[in-house]
Amino acid sequence: MGHLDINVTIEYDNFTLDIKQQLPIQGITGIFGHSGSGKSTLLRIIAGLIKDAKGDILLNKKTLFNSATNSFIKPEKRNIGLVFQDSRLFSHLTVKGNLLFAATRCKTSKLTFSDIIELTDLTSLLDKKVTKLSGGEQQRVALARALLAEPELLLLDEPLSALDKQNKSLMLTLLNKVQKTLNIPIYYVSHSLAELQQLADNLLVMSRGEVSHFGNVHQIIHQLNNSATIQQQTSLSLPIQDHLADYGLTSLRLNDAQQIYLPLLEHSNLESSSEKQHVNDEVKVLRCFIFASDISITKHEHSGSSIVNHLAAKITHISAQQRNTLITVQCQQQVFYAQISLWSTQRLALKIDDDIFIQFKASAVHTLNNRGEKTSC
């Protein structure tokens, strides 16, 4: 596995970016941070669109720039793709013209034009003017155009932020499919943790121009639960066990004896999962998250409850937060986070190592398509 070694500093009037981090050139690496944290600046430095940084960046041990030796590879020579927040299509060209712009300048030929058109479902749009496309279509063209340049590394700078919920969902499914099919390493910048939770393998968190966290996406989201910068949640990646269409439920396999139920997955999710299985011969896996505020705790199992998810667990950590308590519990190998009131914590006399039950409704399990208008950050 290759690496991108970043050691850069850049100073502006009221902001300093100072990053020293090694990132994998594999899978999808999410870059998360609130507005002004420096994530887009970092991406532009990697792309070569910002020249005046100090330090060096090495892509698979090849120097992209080194301020000490005054070496700088121009953006057009770096073989790095970038999809911008606004699609930046060339308005004087048709969809096909935009795609050919990239294809004719590509020096390798691993991917064919027709493969990318088919993958991104652009066949019917080829002769259209780009100004006549919807926002979602424009971003699909921008993605296909970037892919046709066959980059060694693809950077995505908040590509979904201008899209509506339905187009976001479609684009996330497409990005997942693209990454798995073409195996192009992707760095995905977003201020939406929900998007990154669905896509990223690893997560880099930036705060005030510095890296605050880096690691496996689920582990980092769980670490962020203690920093009060996100809405506290349990991030899960579980195999799909069954679809109970008659009851409108899908079950995920938590461990040998326990399942988690959520609302029946919509068509696009099922399709995405089956494509994953087809491409990588993996088990169908679904990413989902549950807000800590949606999980409650009981000392005894309530067999008569309408709530479908009841899981036996052990308390491993209790953290008081103003009027609430964040309870960390272990359910065999899986950690869960429950946020309950301080009053309930005292009333139930909860303490570390207590055996308890957590419970949550099926609708509390959020995926790409069923999470409604809620946001996870």
Place this chain on the structure above:
Amino acid sequence: MFTQSPDLLALITTLKMAGVTTLILLFIGTPLAWYLAHLRSRYKVFIEAFVALPLVLPPTVLGFYLLLALSPQHLPGKMWQELTGQQLAFSFTAIVIGSVLYSLPFVVQPLQKAFEQLGDDVVDAGKMLGAGPIDRFFHIVFPLTKASFITAASLGFAHTVGEFGVVLMIGGNIPGETRVLSIALFDHVEAFDYAKAHALAISLLIGSLILLALIYLLNYQRPAEKV
């Protein structure tokens, strides 16, 4: 009206001067406009003011200083004479030099405005797709600012055709060399030949009007589209 050769000669000289001037202006005005559009310096205003100077400066002032500079007594004129063996002042080359300086803002300003409006976004997108600087200019920047190039070239050409003061100061009135339409018109007026003067004047007026109407029509049909 052009049955007499002096006016026909003046027309040919005028078109030749305006054509050469426009080509030179596009060649030097494009990089200058690009530089100004991207310059982030407090000194930018001074360069912009220098470029715009012919808009407010009396043409005779520019013509006077050019006459001095191009004369054999001063370095540019002296060097030219040593290199070519011919005097620079009162030559076709001299009126082209004067026209380039005099019409510079009419080419640079619309191009600078177009480049500023275009911004760096699509240019950056071109970079990320492997396009080098020349490639980006001819396949992204030029097609997206084509209307402004046509406007700049048309204004530069039309303004050069209408020149009088600068050409008279540094070119004199040599038929077939520096005698352009505006000077020929002045000659007819001085000789009280109002019929010929009127024929030239109305031709210049109608020609300029048609050219401007075409520019506005072109800009009306090609509104800027941004994706």
